[in-house]
Amino acid sequence: MSEGAILSWRSWAPWVALALALVLLPRLLSSGSSLTMMSLMGIMIIFALSYNMLLGQTGMLSFGHAVYYGLAGFVAIHAMNAIAQNKWAIPLPVIPLIGGLAGLAFGILFGSVSTRRGGTVFAMITLGVGELVASSSLILRSFFGGESGITANRTKLMPLFGYKFGPQIEIYYLIAGWAFIAILAMYAITRTPFGRMCNAVRENPERAEFIGYSTQTVRFIAFCLAGFFAGIAGALAAINFEIMNALSLGAAQSGTVLLMAFIGGIGLFWGPILGAILVTFLQVTLSDLTGAWMLYFGLLFILVVMFAPGGIAGWLALHGPALRSGRLGRLLPAYALAAVPLAMAAAGAILIVELAHHMLVKASSDGSLVHVFFTTLDGASPWPWLAALALLGVGAALTRLAWGPVRSAWAAVHAASAPVDGPAEAAVVPPAAQGVLPT
């Protein structure tokens, strides 16, 4: 990117759009439930992006990132209580900074042990540290509050410009403001020489060592910074829910942030944003619709790992060259052709899961009638099962068939946009994802 480009409107436009979106969204979706969901999304965006500083930028797979989110949340809760009790002149919007510093401190503490090695060993150490903290949290009751957790009252703090941060809309704007700052800061970090060194350590640690950098130091700094931003997210969660319990620093929370970042796409900066929004939305809506929503999550994750390791963002970004050269239209017929059997297979799979879930979990109390896809089926008769199996089988077979046209459409587009590149099969795996997942 040249000097002039930094000042050009193209580099500012996404940020202006993001700020506008954050400001205007509550106008469009003003209901209480959508405000709550958007607040949660804001928190999760920061958390997922902080996670991607490790996995996506530096190639460090962590299974214990919730430790920094949760511990900082507890520090924030205690800070809120202490401030309210002693009537210190510290307003609520400063609390996330305290949380961030707490996350940074714990990042320094645990990072000094766990960042000595990268790769699989790092992953195992983070898992161990995560379990260590999670099981300690049930023992140290005065800090973690045991099973019930610790509560605080955010309105007891000093008001800022007359705002007491009681209503959810004020909390939404607080979260949105911090999210904007955090996203901007994390993006800025990726553009610094340090951010580039992180990528170098991810791509080829040996070569990074040879040009004179300590990979351990780079990993350590990235780890601490990720802890800092996770801490901001944790403190915002503490403010939003006014309660923190041991669940927020456990393995399930660490797994959720991994799911968000990976489903969204770890190869691109905005991937985890997409993932956080999507996964939060699904968590909130799916858990109302079906009891088997966790299963769908796991299956979605496995499908992404197996077929689209670049995540949703990586898949979308593949279409960039085609879009710029105006050939996106050539792909659409093939996609439309493949979408039909794919939808059939998905519907068949969902039917099977729903039928099985209903018959296994609820049939004894609710009878064998299953409400799915706006109809009612009898799970005790074989016909719905056979229909579902047929849908899945035929859909899967036809998807395989339809894959040919998709592939040749890609080959045509690819040959026309970038004639020097490799065959179309290579394009199925986004280059960014290949880089992120070293062999």
Place this chain on the structure above:
Amino acid sequence: MLELITFSTLNGLLYGMLLFMMASGLTLIFSMMGVLNFAHASFYMLGAYFGFEISRRIGFWPGFVVAPLLVGAVGALVERYGLRRVHRYGHVAELLFTFGLAFVLEELVNMFWGKLPVDYRVPPSLDFVAFRLFDTTYPAYRMFMLLVAVAMFAFLIAVLTRSRVGLIIQAALTHPDMVAMLGHNVPRIFMLVFGVGAALAGLAGVIAGPALVTQPSMAALLGPILFVVIVVGGLGSLAGAFVASLLIGLVQTFAVAINVSLADVVGAEAAARLGDLGTVTVAQIAPVIPYLLLVLVLIFRPKGLMGTRET
């Protein structure tokens, strides 16, 4: 006191041998394929549930034989159609695949058998008292578990060091390319090792299910401890995994039996200044001990107890 030491030693050895049944497969898979199998403890859970389902319908002994085989078949299928596919995306993708698999397996078990523990019982033929020491009795089933674990251990050693298959596996651990050059089907060896590792974990589940609790969270509870075992023992070292399994088994069992807190040692007043730390008993911190051990090992001996490579 003697009574406590005897029973804790027995139980610790038993728990350690159970851990080794799983850790051996995990560490073999890791050193061979470089894959840290997150779903390994899920195979243990599957073993317990398959064993329960078969014992409910036919009896314990058919389950004892069939359930590990079923789990092994599931493991081999997972390797053939899942792991092998993501292999080209690298180790991180493989790890993530097994992570997702563990997630899905737990949800499936939740769906099929419910979230509550199932009533998986000790078979009547083994439901008697093995021996009585002082006032405490020791169930025969636990002796049976110990016996199975020891037999499995001997079998594994014999296969790995004495049989042709074992020699090929050992060679494939260090020189997979050379083994492939010599005309062996290395991917098939991987599949075999993965399947056998899964079957061993399944066997551990079948025999541990009636003694411990068979519930959907059993995989998530045990999985992290398995990782501790293979890191503490030294990645890729079977002997190390054995020592570490016994060590962690004994340490955890003894810790649970000791009901002493700092307040008992240094006096309540001195301990009060330490807050919570003063009043927790050793038994209460037992779940934390393996992870503390992990962190200490990583600081002071990153190779692990018997590891050959720097972790």
